[in-house]
Amino acid sequence: MYIIVIAWLYVVILMSATEKSVTAGLLTFIFYGLLPCALLLWIMGAKHRRHYKSKQLLKQDLSNPDSSDTQADQ
16 A cells, blocks of 8 residues: 555646646645545555454453443343
């Protein structure tokens, strides 16, 4: 996944370098490069964030078993 982002940013940097003004180059880099890559990484990272969150909840439940047992008995 990261190789795609790196390759796309390389292409966008080359596109930005060919723009006529610095402002157009920066806007090209931001809107064609940074924003789409950030969105792609955020969407593709949802599975990892969900897994990390469930792992933390499981670790929390294992470290504090008394609270779940008392609630289940009542």
